[in-house]
Amino acid sequence: MIASPVMTFGVVPALGWELTVMEELLLILGGSLVPVIAATFLTKAEDPMALEAFYRKVRPPGPGWGPIAARCPEVIPSMSLKTIGLYWALGVGAIYGMMYGIGSVLLLRPHGWAAIAGGIILLLGLVAALRNREVSA
Numbered sequence: 706m707i708a709s710p711v712m713t714f715g716v717v718p719a720l721g722w723e724l725t726v727m728e729e730l731l732l733i734l735g736g737s738l739v740p741v742i743a744a745t746f747l748t749k750a751e752d753p754m755a756l757e758a759f760y761r762k763v764r765p766p767g768p769g770w771g772p773i774a775a776r777c778p779e780v781i782p783s784m785s786l787k788t789i790g791l792y793w794a795l796g797v798g799a800i801y802g803m804m805y806g807i808g809s810v811l812l813l814r815p816h817g818w819a820a821i822a823g824g825i826i827l828l829l830g831l832v833a834a835l836r837n838r839e840v841s842a
Contacts (some may be wrong), residue, residue, distance in 0.1 A: 712736040757836035
């Protein structure tokens with residue numbers, strides 16, 4: 706969390722290089738990943754019993770849980786990655802549609818109301834999908 710602003714406002718300007726926007730973004734991204742990767746490899750792994758307790762409570766899907774899932778064969782994931790991806794896409798679409806729409810309406814652009822309507826439709830789709838999931842669960 707600290708590395709990105711440090712790279713953006715400290716390191717990149719201090720270098721004084723003539724960079725395109727994309728080169729600057731890639732430099733910031735690369736520099737911000739260094740502490741993340743270092744922390745991943747330099748800190749000790751989480752206690753397997755804590756991971757197992759988390760897995761039993763949350764029931765996350767995905768291949769990354771293979772070793773823990775093998776120790777808990779009776780636990781069925783709460784939903785598939787495909788379903789999570791669908792919910793994510795609906796949520797992101799709703800948020801961005803409404804944000805873009807509100808900004809466009811405030812700037813008196815004619816297509817703003819259509820973006821708001823699209824965002825609301827996506828939001829209603831997400832709510833309906835989540836309600837159907839609760840009823841069937």
